[in-house]
Amino acid sequence: MEKTILDYDTVALDDADNALVIIDQTKLPEKIELLRLHTAQEIWDAIYLLQVRGAPAIGVAAGYGIYLLANSIDSEDFDEFYKQFCTYKQYLDSSRPTAVNLSWALNRMDQVVCRAHEAGSTVAQIKEELRRESIAIQEEDIAICRAIGEHGLALVKPGDGILTHCNAGKLAASRYGTATAPIYLGQERGYGFHVYADETRPLLQGARLTAFELQSAGVDVTLICDNMSGMIMKQGKVQAVFVGCDRVAANGDTANKIGTSVVATVAKRYGVPFYVCAPTSTIDWSTPTGDDIVIEQRKPEEVTEMWYASRMAPEGVKVFNPAFDVTDAELITGIVTEYGVARYPYTESLQEIRQKMQ
Numbered sequence: 136m137e138k139t140i141l142d143y144d145t146v147a148l149d150d151a152d153n154a155l156v157i158i159d160q161t162k163l164p165e166k167i168e169l170l171r172l173h174t175a176q177e178i179w180d181a182i183y184l185l186q187v188r189g190a191p192a193i194g195v196a197a198g199y200g201i202y203l204l205a206n207s208i209d210s211e212d213f214d215e216f217y218k219q220f221c222t223y224k225q226y227l228d229s230s231r232p233t234a235v236n237l238s239w240a241l242n243r244m245d246q247v248v249c250r251a252h253e254a255g256s257t258v259a260q261i262k263e264e265l266r267r268e269s270i271a272i273q274e275e276d277i278a279i280c281r282a283i284g285e286h287g288l289a290l291v292k293p294g295d296g297i298l299t300h301c302n303a304g305k306l307a308a309s310r311y312g313t314a315t316a317p318i319y320l321g322q323e324r325g326y327g328f329h330v331y332a333d334e335t336r337p338l339l340q341g342a343r344l345t346a347f348e349l350q351s352a353g354v355d356v357t358l359i360c361d362n363m364s365g366m367i368m369k370q371g372k373v374q375a376v377f378v379g380c381d382r383v384a385a386n387g388d389t390a391n392k393i394g395t396s397v398v399a400t401v402a403k404r405y406g407v408p409f410y411v412c413a414p415t416s417t418i419d420w421s422t423p424t425g426d427d428i429v430i431e432q433r434k435p436e437e438v439t440e441m442w443y444a445s446r447m448a449p450e451g452v453k454v455f456n457p458a459f460d461v462t463d464a465e466l467i468t469g470i471v472t473e474y475g476v477a478r479y480p481y482t483e484s485l486q487e488i489r490q491k492m493q
């Protein structure tokens with residue numbers, strides 16, 4: 136049988152070649168092309184250019200990336216090793232600001248180094264520990280997304296219409312995705328969902344990635360422009376919205392792809408439950424509210440020319456291009472984590488989830 140996009144790993148480690156292997160998501164859906172990344176600059180560029188993107192996938196790539204870079208450090212002296220490790224870590228961390236999984240994965244790897252050093256490990260042993268941890272980050276991601284899928288599936292019924300924004304699918308994680316996990320599990324169990332994928336201007340993750348991966352999985356998916364969600368909700372075609380997230384503040388305010396807060400506002404207007412699917416690695420307990428989340432600003436060309444055969448906006452026009460927006464906690468019906476569903480007010484319910492993590 137011919138391979139589909141679902142047969143490829145979004146992110147993988149090739150130990151033999153000391154390479155981080157990713158699907159180049161900027162080429163999808165036209166071409167499935169794998170990139171083999173070796174240097175810090177290559178990994179940084181791949182994250183910045185969205186060749187690998189989506190919060191969990193960025194975390195997995197950062198884990199493998201920092202392991203490979205640490206492994207390439209040519210010193211047995213811990214102080215020298217750690218100095219170079221921290222330089223690489225800081226560099227990778229600067230590639231994108233909003234998805235907390237990037238710094239979360241890098242800090243987790245840093246803790247491995249510090250713990251192993253305190254326990255008396257050599258640099259060679261520390262490298263091996265880093266390898267194990269990076270693999271664990273990816274394996275956990277798969278299990279976490281599946282658990283999110285089970286909790287999410289319990290919120291909907293067979294035959295429901297489900298709307299999603301951007302790509303919080305397999306291509307944004309390792310398997311199942313977050314917002315797509317209930318959809319994939321429902322598909323396995325014959326739920327017959329009708330999925331609406333927002334195209335997601337300006338980088339079209341919904342059209343290029345979500346529609347592509349769901350169609351490849353045989354899901355009944357319909358692509359809509361971002362400005363159509365109000366109409367289909369008013370028509371009663373959507374029974375639930377599932378979206379992913381890049382950073383959830385401690386009060387439940389949630390940063391996700393630009394346009395998400397519009398979908399949440401419209402869903403509230405039409406009484407459609409709006410769920411954020413959030414692995415706990417995406418909850419930033421140190422960020423009190425959405426106002427404290429740094430929103431990535433990207434190049435104007437993404438709005439004025441990218442994906443068009445020729446430039447479609449006047450030269451020199453002012454462009455505002457934030458990659459994410461923040462959905463207010465009170466617009467969110469539930470935050471679906473691997474430990475269960477948190478409900479408003481999130482300041483308390485997220486703390487209950489946090490206790491389950493211990």
Ligand code: MRU
Nearest residue numbers: 188189190303307313379380392
């Ligand atoms: O700019 P991107 O494509 O990295 O943005 C991705 C999103 O906003 C996703 O919804 C989010 O990272 C969750 S992915 C499970």
